[in-house]
Amino acid sequence: MKIALLGYGRMGKTIEKIALQRGHKIIFKVDENTKEYDIKTADVAIDFSIPSAAFNNISNCLNNDVPVISGTTGWLDKYPAVTKLCNKKDGGFIYASNFSLGVNIFFELNEQLAKMMHQLEEYNISMEEIHHTKKLDAPSGTAITLANGIIKHTNKKSWNLNVTNSDSQIPIIAKRIDDVPGTHTVAYNSEVDSIEIKHTAHNRSGFALGAVIAAEWLYGKTGVFTMKDVLGLK
Incomplete structure (x- = not known):
């Protein structure tokens, strides 16, 4: 898959490493210094940004038909708006407070x-x-x-x-x-x-691996999902 990383802090760097190990391609990495990018070139986006940026990141993905998973916390007052947008756009979205x-x-x-x-x-x-x-x-x-x-x-x-x-x-x-x-x-x-x-x-690799597995699972699907769906726990 062609993955866009929205947020390139410590988690973003660990996700990049694991995604590459699993045969995926990171097509761009967005941080606070990134001015412009074309999200439509990605197969899936992984958001580990900051609370003030998460809603716009996720909305931009859904508005451009790019499935997105988010592990950013602190923005969930806007979660109902994201789920509404996802359903309206027939998009794909997973939020988890922890992807491990x-x-x-x-x-x-x-x-x-x-x-x-x-x-x-x-x-x-x-x-x-x-x-x-x-x-x-x-x-x-x-x-x-x-x-x-x-x-x-x-x-x-x-x-x-x-x-x-x-x-x-x-x-x-x-x-x-x-x-x-x-x-x-x-x-x-x-x-x-x-x-x-x-x-x-013991380290951040478990969080990053779970995020990449969730992105792999979400690709090609539409709907609002959780890690229970990814792990077959429902």
């Missing part, structure tokens, strides 16, 4: 555990996420996805950043430490014991 194959299995495990724990009121739920110091948003999109997965199956109504536990909210502790690709922990604590599930990324 292991993390998406972790999402499923998180929901199954929440289903089992929702009747056990003696357990308090908490979450912690750790990322590198250059990550712009907190909590991470991955942590928000995990929290929403718990909310779906429990009496929790929302999440809150760096607060103590409450009956209706899930506390998320966000830490920023140099050179940590991403660690997410979900904990259920009671007076007698604790249950934890944890995912630790």
Whole structure:
């Protein structure tokens, strides 16, 4: 495939390396210094840009019949507008807060555990996420996805950043430490014991590989999809 990279930071560079290893061609790389480009020359676009650029990047792809996947977080207030545009244009779009194959299995495990724990009121739920110091948003999109997965199956109504536990909210502790690709922990604590599930990324290659696999899967398809579709988890 001919791939356009929208965003050429550390993730973009890792995606480029893996895409080339899998036999694809990177036809251009867009960063903050790129003035003009013709998205129509791409078979598929991969967006790992910044929150302020993501919506325009994605819209430009869909308006020009280029399927696009996005791993940029922090722009999801405009997600309904993107899905509406995608359906109107009969385009192809995948958003994921995390494209790592292991993390998406972790999402499923998180929901199954929440289903089992929702009747056990003696357990308090908490979450912690750790990322590198250059990550712009907190909590991470991955942590928000995990929290929403718990909310779906429990009496929790929302999440809150760096607060103590409450009956209706899930506390998320966000830490920023140099050179940590991403660690997410979900904990259920009671007076007698604790249950934890944890995912630790060792490097960015897992995120990049998942993004390229998602792009391969999306090529030639129309609709709004998730990584559940890519991995056959629905």
